[in-house]
Amino acid sequence: MGLRAKFNLLMLAVAVIGVGLFALAADPLVDAVARQEVLQSSRIMMESAAGARKYTSEQIAPILKPQIGEHFYPQSVSAYAAKRNFDVIHSKFPDYMYREAALNPTNPQDRASDWEADIINGFRAHPEQSEMSLERQTATGPMLELARPLVNKPACMECHDTAADAPKSMLALYGSENGFGWKPGEIIGAQIVSVPMSASTVRAEQIRKLFLVPFLGFLVLLFVSMNVLLHFVVIRPMEKIAENAEAVSMGKMDTPEYQYRGRDQIGRLAGSFNRMQRSLVEAFRMLG
Ligand code: HEC
Known part of the structure; x- marks a missing residue:
């Protein structure tokens, strides 16, 4: 299972539990x-x-x-x-x-x-x-x-x-x-x-909708924004680094380095991978 699927499955589980707890409490x-x-x-x-x-x-x-x-x-x-x-x-x-x-x-x-x-x-x-x-x-x-x-x-x-x-x-x-x-x-x-009492039941239904609609809207917004963040900050850079690693490991030493802007953990990984690629190229050059 890919990262995205794992992440979304977790979000879905949290959303279901959240809505359930909300309904239970409200x-x-x-x-x-x-x-x-x-x-x-x-x-x-x-x-x-x-x-x-x-x-x-x-x-x-x-x-x-x-x-x-x-x-x-x-x-x-x-x-x-x-x-x-x-x-x-x-x-x-x-x-x-x-x-x-x-x-x-x-x-x-x-x-x-x-x-x-x-x-x-x-x-x-x-x-x-x-x-x-x-x-x-x-x-x-x-x-x-x-x-x-x-x-x-x-x-x-x-x-x-x-x-x-x-x-x-x-x-x-x-x-x-x-x-x-x-x-x-x-x-x-x-x-x-x-x-x-049916008047009260109808009213309760209206109030429930009044709460639930914005809550569901919030969940959808959270879902979309987390997916966008996940895509641009984690998945895409990881794919790039993986592609480079695969290419270099297959001997394509001229693979262009992946430039990642950002000082987070992915940036560190990209930076250290690029250094490794450079050392490898240098080592091969000295061998040759
Ligand atoms: C002028 C006479 C009169 C006075 C004074 C009066 N009532 Fe009545 N009351 C009646 C009549 C006649 C009815 C029936 C009305 C109907 O057909 O609905 C009635 C009906 C009622 C009823 C409805 C139940 C029933 O008996 O049919 C209540 C309760 C009641 N009266 C309470 C009071 C109270 C409390 C007061 C004082 C604050 C009061 N009444 C003063 C004549 C009177």
């Missing part, structure tokens, strides 16, 4: 960054829901309140507003979901499923926790769930305390069975944003 980091980004976009959605809630309770509810005696407008309810607001996002991104899950909901559609109830009970067990995120396997793939607790405040008691105290117009719409008896300060439910 993969968990890339996944974490991608997951963090997905979490961040869920947080923004959560804030948008919180915004719809706040806007409704501060600006819409006071306007519609005087009408509550005759007609109940669900539009004045924060939970309703947040859900309708998210419907717009859901229509554009069908995999993204928002829930106002409660253990004892006014609207049966909001009844917490098993895993949602686990989240609510988790918040009840840790009231100091203001946010929770978890990954969940679903039929459509893994989902990232971001949840925040919903606490029953004094202002909520007007409608969620007892059915007897709730507005009659509300009972006419929702009945008197559900969504009552919430205790003061109790965590009654959770806001839950669901984002498909």
